[in-house]
Amino acid sequence: MKKLITLLLFGFVFAAFTNNVTAQEDYSALNLYVSFGGNGAINAQYEIPIVENVTISPAVVIPFDFDNLSVGVRADYYFDSLMKLPEPWDIWGGVDTGIVLGGDDNFNINAHVGVEYKFNQTWGILAEFGGGTASFGGVGVGIHF
Structure with a gap:
C-alpha cells in the first residue's frame, strides 16, 4: 500500500507541473544516462520548466543488478544566464x-x-556528478523537445 501511495503522489506531482511552463530557455528534455560509482545504474528523467532557470523532473533509476527500482523527483537550477x-x-x-x-x-x-x-x-551530451546515496556521476544524452 505504501508503494501505491508513493506512486500516486509521484504521478500527481508530475501532472501538477506539466502545464506551468514559464522558463526563459526551453529546458524541456528527456535525459538518459548511465551512472557509475558504488551504485551504477540506468537513469531517466523528464525535465519540466516551472520558473525561469528552474526545472522539476520525475526520475527513475534502475540499478545494474536490476534488484530494485528507484522513483523520485529532482529540482535543478540552471546557471546559464547567471554565468x-x-x-x-x-x-x-x-x-x-x-x-x-x-x-x-x-x-x-x-x-x-x-x-x-x-x-x-x-540532441546533447551530458555529464552529471553527485554524491550521497546515489552514485559518483554519469554520462548520457539529452533529448530536447
Missing part, C-alpha cells in the same frame, strides 16, 4: 529525492551538478 554561457552549454545544480522500491524500501536524498553540450536543437 552568461553561450547557447550550446548548460550548467546546473540541484537536489533529488526518491524511494527505492523492492527489497528494503529506502528513502534517499542527493545533491548533484551537471553540464551539457547541445549539438543541435534536439
